[in-house]
Amino acid sequence: MAKRPLILVTNDDGITAPGIRALIEVMNKIGDVVVVAPDSPQSGMGHAITINSTLNCTEIKVDNGPQKEYQSSGTPADCVKLAINELMARKPDLCVSGINHGSNASINVIYSGTMSAAIEAGIEGVPAIGFSLLDYQWTANFNPLKPFIETIVRNALKEKISSDVVLNVNFPLLGENEIKGIKICRQAKARWVEKFDKRQSPMGKDYYWLTGEFINEDRGEDTDEAALAQGYISIVPTQFDLTAHHAIQKLNSWNFEE
């Protein structure tokens, strides 16, 4: 590519999270980088957007890199909308989101602020990739991921992925030499079984903490969960047309005239 690509970087853990700093470092090798990310952690925000209150957005300098950076009070999806429609001089060639501190494999994609940011870019016509590491620690080591991220991003730019298909990339918690490779996968059919920890406030009012256990009932070998368990990086192509086309025929047999 003769001209350096313009790359938007965002996340949901906040602009100072080690995961996004690692991602910015890799992207600076590949293109011109603009960062628009939340000013505080937004995990579990799903595809929330801010419609009944205002958004703050300020240019800031976090490190000595060449990238331009903005922090916003908005959700990850807000950050992408702001970046593409207000802050960036032209539409970016690619949006990368992450690196998330924690898994966004299988059903986690639905609750993920990281992936909602990437999906928002896709909706706006910008090819996008979300990156996540299976380590929830703030001090997670992102170094082993860097060469793989560079390879995936260079492929995405070269192959010109469609903005209709957003890549959900998850990394196993392994060293660079332990990672077995990359597998293209489908989303495993898994879910969280919630347990609510019920407590009472000093004023006698009930309240709950949400906790849960992750249950993967999908034995398929072609799933992201299977790839990760075997030591592979998983890439799931993800779409935002949610239509269950296979169900249309059956629904057409319903009797609405009774």
Added chain:
Amino acid sequence: MAKRPLILVTNDDGITAPGIRALIEVMNKIGDVVVVAPDSPQSGMGHAITINSTLNCTEIKVDNGPQKEYQSSGTPADCVKLAINELMARKPDLCVSGINHGSNASINVIYSGTMSAAIEAGIEGVPAIGFSLLDYQWTANFNPLKPFIETIVRNALKEKISSDVVLNVNFPLLGENEIKGIKICRQAKARWVEKFDKRQSPMGKDYYWLTGEFINEDRGEDTDEAALAQGYISIVPTQFDLTAHHAIQKLNSWNFEE
């Protein structure tokens, strides 16, 4: 059905919104009703969940109906998790969400708290339907919808819809006799083009209001937007396996060894 079905009702506009009150009224004719809904409006919350703070939940009485009701400080998805895992004596036979004040057709499904509640029920193995009316007014007239909602819900209970396929039902803003019927549709490929209204606070700090224009570039006759424009109720079967299966083959041709 010999035994009355157990029906969970929720929404994203808050437990006192006229839309959910109309939905509760119809559901009381069909089954035993438990309401678990946010204590304040949660529009645009997408599939957000509460993981870093606590949830309040209190039993309340809003009207003289036979239903049991709880209001919660959580998001719509939180309400469904609380209902199924903590508050209800057994797994409900159906979850209905809405009636939303405003459209959840086409890409709006991604941002919708109403649909995220229904999808959360689906993930938890409970068949679910989201209902929305193309009228954003708090004083919208939900009466013309009631016989159609009753028909759709009775069909869903009789046909035992799979929890993997959540129905996204949208109503045109028409009188009962003007509605032409029901169409099974696919999600239109549409998007919001954002405009950020940039302002300055009295303290001289920039802030933004998010506004936007809805753009439907999808000319297909089989879409929800087309059905609604023609005066039909649209039903889109919606799934939460986001895998873009058609893209897997192409991704497998990428070269990750360079």
